[in-house]
Amino acid sequence: MFVEKTGYIVSRHTREVNGHIEMSLFIKTPEGTVKVLPDRQLSVFFTNAPLQSLPNDMVGVQCSESALKSFNNEPVILVQSTSLTLHQQMINLVKRNGFSVFEEDIKAHNRYLMERKIRGAVRFIGVADLNNQTFRQARVIAGNWQPDWNVWSLDIETSVSTNTLLSIGITSRDQRVAFVVTDQENSSPIIHRFSDEKSLLLAFIRYVRKHSPDIFIGWNLIGFDLQFIDQRCQVLGIRPAFGVNGENWNIRSSDNQGKYFASIPGRVALDGIALLKVGGYHFESYSLNNVSNEILDDGKLLHGGERWQEIERLHREDLNAFVAYNLQDCDLVMRIFEKLKLIELQQTRVDLTGIPFEQTGGSVAAFENLYLPRLHTAGWVAPAWSDDDFVASPGGFVMSSIPGLYKNVLVFDFKSLYPSIIRTFHVDPLARITAQYLSSNPVKGTPLAAQLVPGFLGASFNRQQAILPSLVGELAQAREEAKRVGNGILSYAIKIIMNSFYGVLGSNVCRFYHAELASSITMRGHELLGRTQAWMEERGARVIYGDTDSLFVTLNSDLENPQKQGEQLxxxxxxxxxxxxxxxxxxxSHLELEFERVYERFFMPTIRGQEEGSKKRYAGKSKGELVFKGLEAARTDWTPLARQFQRALFEKIFNDENPIVYIQQTVETLRAGGYDEQLVYSKQLSRPLSSYTKNKPPHVRAAAIIDQKRAEQGLPLEYNKGRKRVYYFYQRTGVVPYESAEDLIDLDYEHYIEKQIEPIADSILPFFKTNMASLLSQQISLL
Structure with a gap:
C-alpha cells in the first residue's frame, strides 16, 4: 500500500546490496525519521564512445543515445547501470578504449536529488513496511515542510594516561545526562554508572536509538569525540549502531589532510569550529574556552594544558564535579549554537544549494548542484576531468600605498565585485566554450562583436548561452529581498554562495576549472579598479591605496562634509x-560602487625598513572605533602586550597626543616586570610536529619540548597531529613552553623590547622626528 508523507532529508547514502544499487534517503517526518528507497535506482555517466562500441547485451547495463553534447561539441551516450560494480566496469572499459567519460563520479543519490531540484524539504510516496519505518518504490519531489530538530550537544571525557573512555555527556532542550565508567556510589538521576567501557557504549547505543536525536553538535566533534568513540567500539568489538534503526555509522579520515568525516544514517554531526568559520567568525583561538568566553562571557570549569590530570583526579574522587565539568562543555556548545543560529545557517545553505546537511564546506558541491541541472537543460554535459597543469589566475588587485598620517580618508568598495563581474561580462563555463564555436560560425546578419563579450587570456563569452549570469542575478535578487525583510541568515548564506563562484572556477578540484574563467574575473577586477582610480583622480581625488574591491581616497579640498562629498563621488x-x-x-552594468565609511584619522605604514608603502596593513579611526588591518594589533601571533601597546599608541596619535612619553613608560614598566603575563606568544601548528625537519620556528621548538616531556612520562603526544595552538615565551635561555603564570620567570625583556615594542613604535616615530634607538639611548643615559 502506497503512503504519502512530507519530511526533510537528514542524510543520503548509496551502497551495493546483492548486486544492485540501494539508494537510501533518511527523511525526518512529523512522525519520526524513516528510510526511503526511491524507485529506478541507477548509476549514470556519459561518454563520447560510439554506441556500437559499447556492449548491448550486458545484464544490468543500458547504453543509449542522449540529446546532450560534450564541451567538445560531440554527442554523448548515456550509460546506466544497476550496480556500482557494473558502473565502475563500464567506466574502465570506455577508458581502455581511449574514450572520455563525463560526470562518472557523481554519486547516485546526489544525481537523483539534483536532477529533481530537491534540496532539503520533500514530499514522497512509497510502499511502507509494517512499522512504517521503510518506504520502498518511492517517488520523491521537492516540498516545503520545516522540521523541529532534536539536537544533542555531545562531549566525551577520556583518560590521557590509559587512553580509555571515561564518560559521554549529553545535553538537549529536555535532558542532561552523563554516561560514566565509575565504581563510585551516586544517586544523581543524571548520572548513569557503568563498570566498564563496553557496558557504557552498549547502553549509549541503546539510548541513542530510543531517543532518536537528529543532530549531534560538539567542539571538534568528529575529529575527537566521535572518532574516539568509534575507535573504542572497534577495540571492544562493538558494532557502532548509532544510526536510525540501529544502522552503523562510518567515521573516516582524509589521508592527506588529517580531517575526519562522519556518515550516520538518519542523523547529522555538526562541528562548532567548522560552522563558526562558515559563518565568517574569527577568533584568536578556536578553543571552546576562548570562544565561549567571547560569545557567552562564560567558560569551561577547568582549562589549561595539564587539566587532564585534574579531570582524572575528579573522576576518581569527586564524581559530581567530574560530571559537572563534562556537562558544562555540552552546555557551552549548545548555547553558542543557539546564540549564533549555526544550525539555522547550515539548514539555509542546504535549502539554497542542496548540499548534504553534514557538509560544512562544499563550495564545489554547491556550485555543481546549482549549475549542472541548468547545464543539462541547455543540452550539455559537464566536461571531463582535465590532466592539464594547473595555472593559477592573478590574484585580486592590490596597489602600492602612499604611506602617511591622514585626516578624512574615504573608503569605497564594489558591492559583490566578482559576482557582479560574472553577471555583467557573461563569465561562464558554457559561454566560454560556445563562444569558440560561435567565432567559427557566427550568426549571420549580426556582427560577431555583438554576439561575444571579450574576456582575458584570449577568452570570449557567448551572450546567449551563459548560465551563471542569470543564476547570480537570481541569488542577488533573493539576497536583496532577504535584507528587506530582515533575514540576516539567508542574506549571509546567499553571499557565501555567490562569493564562492570565483574560487570554484579558479580551483582545479572543480571539473569546470579553466584559467581563462578565473582570470577573466580577477583581471577584469584589476581593470575596473584602475579605471575607477583614474575617474576619481579626474575629479580631484587622490587614491592612496586599493585592495581587491576597495579604494581609499583623500580629496584635495578641505572636507567640510566628507559624507556628502563621498556620496557625490x-x-x-x-x-x-x-x-x-x-x-x-x-x-x-551590474557593477555598483558603495561609499563604505570615513576614517577621520588614518595611518598607512611603510614596508618595514623601507620607504615604500605597505599593502594590506593600515590603522584608522571611524566614529570613535579603532580599526586595524594586518597590523600587530590584529594578529594573533604577536603577544598581548604588543597588541595592547599598538592600540593605545594609535589612540594617542589619533587624538593628536605626542606618544613619546607613553612609549618610554611602556619600556620602563616592561623591564620592571609589570607586563609579564602579557608576554606569551601563541601560534598554530599548521602540520604535524614530525614534519618540521629543516626550519623549526619558535612555536615548533616549544611544542617539541612539550612532546619530549610527555614521551618521557609515557603520555600520548600532544602535537603529533598538528593543527594545534602552541603557547610559549622567551627566557634569557631561549624559547620555553607556557602552561601557567608560574612559568614566567627569568624573562628576556630585551627580546620583547626589540621584537615586540620597537617594530611598532618605529613605524610611527619618524612622523615625530625620532626613533626607538634614540629613545632607548636616552633612557640608558638617564640610568
Whole structure:
C-alpha cells in the first residue's frame, strides 16, 4: 500500500546490496525519521564512445543515445547501470578504449536529488513496511515542510594516561545526562554508572536509538569525540549502531589532510569550529574556552594544558564535579549554537544549494548542484576531468600605498565585485566554450562583436548561452529581498554562495576549472579598479591605496562634509561605470560602487625598513572605533602586550597626543616586570610536529619540548597531529613552553623590547622626528 508523507532529508547514502544499487534517503517526518528507497535506482555517466562500441547485451547495463553534447561539441551516450560494480566496469572499459567519460563520479543519490531540484524539504510516496519505518518504490519531489530538530550537544571525557573512555555527556532542550565508567556510589538521576567501557557504549547505543536525536553538535566533534568513540567500539568489538534503526555509522579520515568525516544514517554531526568559520567568525583561538568566553562571557570549569590530570583526579574522587565539568562543555556548545543560529545557517545553505546537511564546506558541491541541472537543460554535459597543469589566475588587485598620517580618508568598495563581474561580462563555463564555436560560425546578419563579450587570456563569452549570469542575478535578487525583510541568515548564506563562484572556477578540484574563467574575473577586477582610480583622480581625488574591491581616497579640498562629498563621488563613478560598460560591449552594468565609511584619522605604514608603502596593513579611526588591518594589533601571533601597546599608541596619535612619553613608560614598566603575563606568544601548528625537519620556528621548538616531556612520562603526544595552538615565551635561555603564570620567570625583556615594542613604535616615530634607538639611548643615559 502506497503512503504519502512530507519530511526533510537528514542524510543520503548509496551502497551495493546483492548486486544492485540501494539508494537510501533518511527523511525526518512529523512522525519520526524513516528510510526511503526511491524507485529506478541507477548509476549514470556519459561518454563520447560510439554506441556500437559499447556492449548491448550486458545484464544490468543500458547504453543509449542522449540529446546532450560534450564541451567538445560531440554527442554523448548515456550509460546506466544497476550496480556500482557494473558502473565502475563500464567506466574502465570506455577508458581502455581511449574514450572520455563525463560526470562518472557523481554519486547516485546526489544525481537523483539534483536532477529533481530537491534540496532539503520533500514530499514522497512509497510502499511502507509494517512499522512504517521503510518506504520502498518511492517517488520523491521537492516540498516545503520545516522540521523541529532534536539536537544533542555531545562531549566525551577520556583518560590521557590509559587512553580509555571515561564518560559521554549529553545535553538537549529536555535532558542532561552523563554516561560514566565509575565504581563510585551516586544517586544523581543524571548520572548513569557503568563498570566498564563496553557496558557504557552498549547502553549509549541503546539510548541513542530510543531517543532518536537528529543532530549531534560538539567542539571538534568528529575529529575527537566521535572518532574516539568509534575507535573504542572497534577495540571492544562493538558494532557502532548509532544510526536510525540501529544502522552503523562510518567515521573516516582524509589521508592527506588529517580531517575526519562522519556518515550516520538518519542523523547529522555538526562541528562548532567548522560552522563558526562558515559563518565568517574569527577568533584568536578556536578553543571552546576562548570562544565561549567571547560569545557567552562564560567558560569551561577547568582549562589549561595539564587539566587532564585534574579531570582524572575528579573522576576518581569527586564524581559530581567530574560530571559537572563534562556537562558544562555540552552546555557551552549548545548555547553558542543557539546564540549564533549555526544550525539555522547550515539548514539555509542546504535549502539554497542542496548540499548534504553534514557538509560544512562544499563550495564545489554547491556550485555543481546549482549549475549542472541548468547545464543539462541547455543540452550539455559537464566536461571531463582535465590532466592539464594547473595555472593559477592573478590574484585580486592590490596597489602600492602612499604611506602617511591622514585626516578624512574615504573608503569605497564594489558591492559583490566578482559576482557582479560574472553577471555583467557573461563569465561562464558554457559561454566560454560556445563562444569558440560561435567565432567559427557566427550568426549571420549580426556582427560577431555583438554576439561575444571579450574576456582575458584570449577568452570570449557567448551572450546567449551563459548560465551563471542569470543564476547570480537570481541569488542577488533573493539576497536583496532577504535584507528587506530582515533575514540576516539567508542574506549571509546567499553571499557565501555567490562569493564562492570565483574560487570554484579558479580551483582545479572543480571539473569546470579553466584559467581563462578565473582570470577573466580577477583581471577584469584589476581593470575596473584602475579605471575607477583614474575617474576619481579626474575629479580631484587622490587614491592612496586599493585592495581587491576597495579604494581609499583623500580629496584635495578641505572636507567640510566628507559624507556628502563621498556620496557625490560614488554617484559619479557609478554613472561612469554604466557608460563605460555600454561603450565597451553594449553591456548592462551590474557593477555598483558603495561609499563604505570615513576614517577621520588614518595611518598607512611603510614596508618595514623601507620607504615604500605597505599593502594590506593600515590603522584608522571611524566614529570613535579603532580599526586595524594586518597590523600587530590584529594578529594573533604577536603577544598581548604588543597588541595592547599598538592600540593605545594609535589612540594617542589619533587624538593628536605626542606618544613619546607613553612609549618610554611602556619600556620602563616592561623591564620592571609589570607586563609579564602579557608576554606569551601563541601560534598554530599548521602540520604535524614530525614534519618540521629543516626550519623549526619558535612555536615548533616549544611544542617539541612539550612532546619530549610527555614521551618521557609515557603520555600520548600532544602535537603529533598538528593543527594545534602552541603557547610559549622567551627566557634569557631561549624559547620555553607556557602552561601557567608560574612559568614566567627569568624573562628576556630585551627580546620583547626589540621584537615586540620597537617594530611598532618605529613605524610611527619618524612622523615625530625620532626613533626607538634614540629613545632607548636616552633612557640608558638617564640610568
Amino acid at each position: 560614488r554617484d559619479d563613478i557609478n554613472a561612469c561605470l554604466s557608460r563605460w560598460c555600454n561603450e565597451y560591449a553594449q553591456l548592462d
